[in-house]
Amino acid sequence: MYHPRTDVTHRYRYVPTDFVKHLLTTTAIIAILTMVLSAVFREPVRPALKIDAYATAHPRAFMTVALGDLDGTGKIANYGPPYNNGTGYVQDFVQRWVGVIHPVFPKQDFILTPLHEASHLDPALNGPLKLFDSASATQQAQWESAMGLALSNARVVSGHVLLPPGAYGPVAPLLQGLLKLGQSGLMTGALDRSPADYQFDNQNSLLFLQGKPLHDAATKLELKGNQWGIIHEEDAPYPGPWWMTIVTAIYQIPFIANASAADALALGFGMLLFIILMVAPWIPGINRLPRFLGVHRIIWAEYYRQHQSSSDSSKDAG
Amino acid sequence: MNWTLYVRQKSAVLFSLDTWLPTELPEYATGIMYTLGSLTASSFVVLVISGILMAANGPQWWTISPIGFYLRGIHFWAVQSFFFFMVLHLLRVFFSGAWRGGRERTWLLGTLALLVAIPTAFTGYLMRGDFYSQWNAVQAKDGLNALGFAWFNTLNAGQMYGLHVVVFPVILASIIAVHLAWVRIKGVVPPYPAPDELASEEVSHVSSTD
Numbered sequence: 346m347y348h349p350r351t352d353v354t355h356r357y358r359y360v361p362t363d364f365v366k367h368l369l370t371t372t373a374i375i376a377i378l379t380m381v382l383s384a385v386f387r388e389p390v391r392p393a394l395k396i397d398a399y400a401t402a403h404p405r406a407f408m409t410v411a412l413g414d415l416d417g418t419g420k421i422a423n424y425g426p427p428y429n430n431g432t433g434y435v436q437d438f439v440q441r442w443v444g445v446i447h448p449v450f451p452k453q454d455f456i457l458t459p460l461h462e463a464s465h466l467d468p469a470l471n472g473p474l475k476l477f478d479s480a481s482a483t484q485q486a487q488w489e490s491a492m493g494l495a496l497s498n499a500r501v502v503s504g505h506v507l508l509p510p511g512a513y514g515p516v517a518p519l520l521q522g523l524l525k526l527g528q529s530g531l532m533t534g535a536l537d538r539s540p541a542d543y544q545f546d547n548q549n550s551l552l553f554l555q556g557k558p559l560h561d562a563a564t565k566l567e568l569k570g571n572q573w574g575i576i577h578e579e580d581a582p583y584p585g586p587w588w589m590t591i592v593t594a595i596y597q598i599p600f601i602a603n604a605s606a607a608d609a610l611a612l613g614f615g616m617l618l619f620i621i622l623m624v625a626p627w628i629p630g631i632n633r634l635p636r637f638l639g640v641h642r643i644i645w646a647e648y649y650r651q652h653q654s655s656s657d658s659s660k661d662a663g
Numbered sequence: 664m665n666w667t668l669y670v671r672q673k674s675a676v677l678f679s680l681d682t683w684l685p686t687e688l689p690e691y692a693t694g695i696m697y698t699l700g701s702l703t704a705s706s707f708v709v710l711v712i713s714g715i716l717m718a719a720n721g722p723q724w725w726t727i728s729p730i731g732f733y734l735r736g737i738h739f740w741a742v743q744s745f746f747f748f749m750v751l752h753l754l755r756v757f758f759s760g761a762w763r764g765g766r767e768r769t770w771l772l773g774t775l776a777l778l779v780a781i782p783t784a785f786t787g788y789l790m791r792g793d794f795y796s797q798w799n800a801v802q803a804k805d806g807l808n809a810l811g812f813a814w815f816n817t818l819n820a821g822q823m824y825g826l827h828v829v830v831f832p833v834i835l836a837s838i839i840a841v842h843l844a845w846v847r848i849k850g851v852v853p854p855y856p857a858p859d860e861l862a863s864e865e866v867s868h869v870s871s872t873d
Contacts, residue, residue, distance in 0.1 A: 353764070360689075368701060376705075391795065393797055426808070443813045546819045547818060579795045609810055635760035641854065645691055651690075
C-alpha cells in the first residue's frame with residue numbers, strides 16, 4: 346500500500362556515498378571471482394557427437410536412422426512445419442500457421458543428395474542410385490520394408506553391417522554407401538552445404554542426429570526432459586541453467602508431460618507464471634503480500650533498530 | 664510542450680551524473696542487501712567484456728585455444744554470477760514491496776530484464792560447440808516451433824551467434840540501463856513504516872484535521 350507520507354525519499358536522512366568506488370569495487374569482485382573460478386574449476390565441456398564417430402561406433406543404428414529418413418518414418422521426415430508438410434509433430438494451429446520456413450526433406454536432403462555427391466568418389470553407387478530413382482514409390486517402399494527387416498537381424502563385424510539375404514534391392518548398397526560416407530567424416534559437410542557455400546547453418550546435420558543418436562547420449566548424461574534435463578549441466582557437478590527450474594518442473598506434471606502438445610503447454614504455462622510475476626504490483630493481494638510476510642524486517646533491520654532506539658530515547662527525554 | 668523539448672528535458676535527467684553516480688543515498692539503502700543489484704550489473708559488465716574478447720576472435724577460437732577456453736570459463740561463471748545476484752536482488756526487491764510509491768514500472772522493467780536474460784543465456788549455451796549445444800538446439804526446437812517461434816532457429820548457429828553477441832545483449836543492456844535510471848530517478852523505495860511510525864502518522868493526521 347502506498348503511504349504518501351512515508352514513501353517519499355526526501356523525508357529520510359541521506360548519507361554520503363562514493364558510487365564510483367562502489368561500482369568499481371563490485372566489478373572488481375566479480376572479475377576476480379570469475380577469473381579464479383575459471384582457473385580453478387575450468388568449465389563444463391563434453392565433446393560434440395560427430396556423425397563419423399557415431400557411424401563408426403554404431404553402424405547398424407546409423408543405418409536404421411538413415412532408413413527412417415529414406416522411408417519417411419523418421420521424426421523429421423514426418424515432422425510438419427516449419428520443416429515440411431508432415432503431420433507427426435504438429436502441436437497446434439500456430440505451428441501450422443507459421444508454415445514451412447526451414448524446408449527439410451530427409452529422403453532427398455539427408456540420403457539421396459549426399460549419395461549423389463558421394464557417387465563422384467565411389468562410382469559403384471551410380472547403379473543402385475539409378476535403379477532406386479527410376480523405381481515406383483511402391484517398389485521403393487517394398488525394398489525399404491525388406492531392408493528394415495534385414496537390419497533388425499543384421500550382425501556387426503568390425504565396423505561392417507552384415508545383412509541377411511533379402512529383397513531389399515538397391516537400398517542395401519545405398520545405405521552401405523551412406524555408412525561409408527558417414528564413417529569418412531564427410532557427411533556433416535554434405536548435409537550442411539548451403540547454396541552460398543559459406544557455412545553458418547548446421548540445421549541438417551543436427552536434425553540427422555536428433556533422434557536416437559543424441560537421445561541415447563543424453564539419456565546417459567541424464568539430460569532428457571523427464572530427467573529434469575533442462576537444468577542439468579552435461580558435466581556434473583557444474584551448475585546448469587538453474588534459472589529454468591520452474592519451466593523444468595512444469596514439464597514433470599503428468600498432465601503436461603503426457604500431452605501431445607507438451608512443449609507448447611509447458612512453455613505457455615511458464616510464460617503465464619512469468620507474466621504474473623511481472624504484473625505483481627498491480628495484482629490486489631499480491632502487491633500487499635511482502636508487508637505481511639515480514640522479510641522486510643530483516644532487510645531493514647538496522648534502520649528499524651536505529652529508529653526504534655532513537656524514538657525510545659526521545660520518549661525517555663520527553 | 665513540444666516533443667523535442669520533452670526529449671531534451673528527459674535526457675538531461677537520464678544522462679546526468681547525479682543519476683548515474685550519486686554522492687549520497689538514503690540511510691536505509693546501504694549495506695549488503697543494496698549491493699545485490701550492483702553485483703548483477705557488474706556481472707553484466709564482465710560478461711560484456713569477456714564476450715567482446717571472445718567475439719573478436721571468432722566462434723571457433725574458444726573451442727580450440729587454451730586462452731579462448733579460459734575466457735569461455737570466465738564468461739560461463741559470470742553468467743552464473745549474473746543470474747545468482749539477479750535472483751537475490753529480485754527476492755530483496757519483492758520482499759521490500761519495492762513497487763510502492765509509483766515504482767511499478769521499475770519492477771516491470773527489472774522482471775523484463777530477467778525474461779530477456781533467459782534467451783540471451785540460452786543462445787550462449789548454443790555457442791559452446793559441445794554436446795550440450797547440440798542437445799539444447801534439438802530439444803528447444805519443438806517448443807519454439809509449437810509456439811510459433813520457428814523463425815528463432817536454434818539449429819542455425821549463424822543466426823544464434825548474431826542473436827547472442829549483438830541482438831539480445833543490446834536489448835538487455837538497454838532495459839538494464841533504463842531500469843537503473845528509474846531506480847535513481849524515483850529513489851530507492853523507503854522501508855515499510857514501523858507500527859509506531861504509522862501510529863504517530865495517524866495521530867498527526869487526526870490532529871491536523873481537527
